[in-house]
Amino acid sequence: MLWRALSWLKQKLDERVQKFVIRVLSAGPVPKHVAFVMDGNRRYARANHMKVQQGHSDGFVALRRLLGICLQLNVRCVSVYAFAIDNFKRPSEEVDALMALAEAKLRELCQHGDLLQQYGVRLNVIGRVDMLPESVREAVRVAEDLTRHNDRAILNLCMPYASRDEMTRAVQDAAQEKIDLGTRNTMVEEKDIEKHLMTSVAGSPPLDVLVRTSGVQRLSDYMLWQSCEGVQLHFSTTYWPEFGLSDFLPIILDYQRKQWCL
Template sequence: MFLVNALKCLQNKVTSKAQQLLLTVLAAGPIPKHVAFVMDGNRRYARNHQKRVFEGHQDGFFALRRMLEICLRLDIKCVSAYAFSIENFKRSPEEVDALMGLAEEKLVELCEHGDLLDQYGVRLNVIGRIDMLPEQVQSAVRKAERMTLHNDRAIFNLCLPYTSRDEMATAIQNCVREVIDSGSDKIITEDDIDGHLMTSKGGSPPVDILIRTSGVKRLSDFLLWQVPIFPR
């Protein structure tokens, strides 16, 4: 709980000296291998600060970048972020178009030479139904993943567009297809499903901590298989 509260504190604008002190304290204790974030509340934040919805989403991307850098400075090996749900396509066309444009822009920005991912040796994996994205965003995804493919110090899973139920259904379908194609009578196991999950791409370790930045206490169809029911 202390780590969760500290990460939320670091996400806010604290002085660099205070931030460095808190990072030093956190680094002295046990460090999780995989931290997952539901980065939500952007529209509510925009309303509360008299901003346009698009500006709220922009601020949300900046917050995600700050949080990712903090995790990397703590030497956390894998970070997953829920950026866009498949269900979000049901929002107004104007908001969806704005989000897709923002995603394209930030994907390119994240992978520019000398930026955060190269600095910390992070491989980017975009997790989800990429085929549902506009073609220009799909192109940005492919470029961003290709540019960071050589990085092997850490993993950043950007879930876009994603739902856990879709991920699990797809994993089971692929398992069944493999069994049928092989002509065997193999029983599908949990390990088989686990190996076909989208998060298995790049070798993501199991999730240790899930943080919802808005403070809302629900999973919203995010990493339902990967998040442990009981603490390890």
């Protein structure tokens, strides 16, 4: 009983400390749009002698944790690399487990009283949704419809996503728009591509900070266009399921330091 009481007290103290830290941070400049490459779920699972599926499930817990922190900081938009188009090449058992997890968690995210409703977050699923199983596509439709009128913040789940695919489609859509409008100038310009990016269509503000976990220092075909100018890139050695405020804190402090130096 004493151990449980001490554990409960420590948890409450940790929560109060976290709320205090977040309150202090939110008094300074805060990025409007933060993107995460949620890397390291499988290595985390292997390191902790778990099944890969458990690593992905714990990764979703981390997503909820970081989303809550970002919303308390008043970050306007959070984007996460949930599933790459190339991930379909993984073993079918793992892909099927990921699809089942995505369906379950999409439905869970939209339950009454969940973070999305609590903070007025609109959910967008960005990518080749047509490649998802029908049951997952239905969960996507329900989730997007339920949060359509939320306007305080945005959560972009990028799945199945590839930046080169996004840019290719943006160019195609921009060219088709000019043809449909019958404009004399059919030259596709940078602003036309920007307008048709999936993140732009979803109403996202320009990207400010991109974070990749697990120590890997590459973008892996994620938001290449959005990251090309003025975006702060951060590579954390922490596996995604273990990533928390203590890892995010120096990233936000670095952002604030650079903003104050402008």
